[in-house]
Amino acid sequence: MGILTGNPKYEPMHYGEVFGVWSSLTAAKGMIACYQTHINHTGDDDLKDLLEEAVKMKQQEVKQMETLLKDNGVGLPPTPPERPKTNLEDIPVGARFMDQEIAASLSADIAAGLVACSTIIGESLREDIAMMFGQMHTQKMAFGAKVLRLLKEKGWIIIPPLHKPPLEDC
Numbered sequence: 001m002g003i004l005t006g007n008p009k010y011e012p013m014h015y016g017e018v019f020g021v022w023s024s025l026t027a028a029k030g031m032i033a034c035y036q037t038h039i040n041h042t043g044d045d046d047l048k049d050l051l052e053e054a055v056k057m058k059q060q061e062v063k064q065m066e067t068l069l070k071d072n073g074v075g076l077p078p079t080p081p082e083r084p085k086t087n088l089e090d091i092p093v094g095a096r097f098m099d100q101e102i103a104a105s106l107s108a109d110i111a112a113g114l115v116a117c118s119t120i121i122g123e124s125l126r127e128d129i130a131m132m133f134g135q136m137h138t139q140k141m142a143f144g145a146k147v148l149r150l151l152k153e154k155g156w157i158i159i160p161p162l163h164k165p166p167l168e169d170c
Contacts, residue, residue, distance in 0.1 A: 008126040009071070011126050017120070018069075018074055020123060021120070022131075024078060024117075024120065025069065025077055029063070030061060032059060032082060033082075035058070035106075036170055037083050038105070039097050040083070040091065041087065042097075043099060047154075050146060051106065053146075054143065064136075099156070103147065103150065104156070104158060106147055110143060113140050114140050114141065117136050117137035120136060143157065
């Protein structure tokens, strides 16, 4: 029997898988701290709800990735401390993130996360790792649709220049 046959949980992770999972775990832990900070800065209840959902989604991802790395004898990256809850009014106006900035940042994180998940899926030899990141990708797509809807509803979406063909080409 070959080294990569049978139950994938008993197959060794290759260096690319280790690095991809470890890097994703590091990013997820950082995003939890970032989103907790953004929750303190937002005044929009709909955006706050999405940020709280993002924190829960990231916490679930962290648990999955930590378990995978621990089971494979890989050291874990440090975890930033939980961010305390604060009153929005206690943050000086000039020091606050604006809701539009927070929403744009969340949207960019989702886009980058989709690419990262796809990359790990493509690099994985272990089916369980590819499936785990496939699940995360699907969750990010669904969550991204919610964020996009909010951006459109609130008028926060930043539209790139629209391409219109010259009139003579129509």
